[in-house]
Amino acid sequence: MTTKQAEQQYLAEHQRAYAGRAFAVWNPHNVPVSQLPVIYGFNNGGSDGWFAALSLAEDGTQLGGHACSAEGYMPADLGMLEGTAEYRHEGDYRPHYPDGYRMEFVPSGQIETHAGLQASIAKANQAGAAKEKP
Numbered sequence: 001m002t003t004k005q006a007e008q009q010y011l012a013e014h015q016r017a018y019a020g021r022a023f024a025v026w027n028p029h030n031v032p033v034s035q036l037p038v039i040y041g042f043n044n045g046g047s048d049g050w051f052a053a054l055s056l057a058e059d060g061t062q063l064g065g066h067a068c069s070a071e072g073y074m075p076a077d078l079g080m081l082e083g084t085a086e087y088r089h090e091g092d093y094r095p096h097y098p099d100g101y102r103m104e105f106v107p108s109g110q111i112e113t114h115a116g117l118q119a120s121i122a123k124a125n126q127a128g129a130a131k132e133k134p
Helices: 004-018 071-077 086-096 108-113 115-132
Strands: 038-047 050-057 062-068 101-106
Touching (some): 038 062, 038 071, 038 115, 050 071, 050 086, 050 115
Parallel strands (some): 038 101
Antiparallel strands (some): 038 050
16 A cells, blocks of 8 residues: 555656647548547546546547546546557547547546537437437
8 A cells, every 4th residue: 555645746757757748639531630529538436546537439439447546647547648548549449430539638627517528428328328228
């Protein structure tokens, strides 16, 4: 078990290592980036030291998840940042959006007011409700 001080130090070192990296973009057809669908990353809750990081496609499809001890690890762990978690891009993101996508991480304090993420969550909820109907 680690100390609270060590946890804070590890997180600060992690954030320094990834500071300044842009959100990842997959654009094989070189279209305007603003036209690419978005894959959102966000903190789906949990408790201190055990948070649920999710990646959700613009169309409402959940593409990935990861347990994180702090929200500050989520953008890299989900592959939201350039050069991170390439296995997620190859295995989950590119197969879902083979014509391209862009990543965006939404901090927990902005989830409720982020129109794009809220629209994706609504689509996910609609799809889940449709599956539950006989």
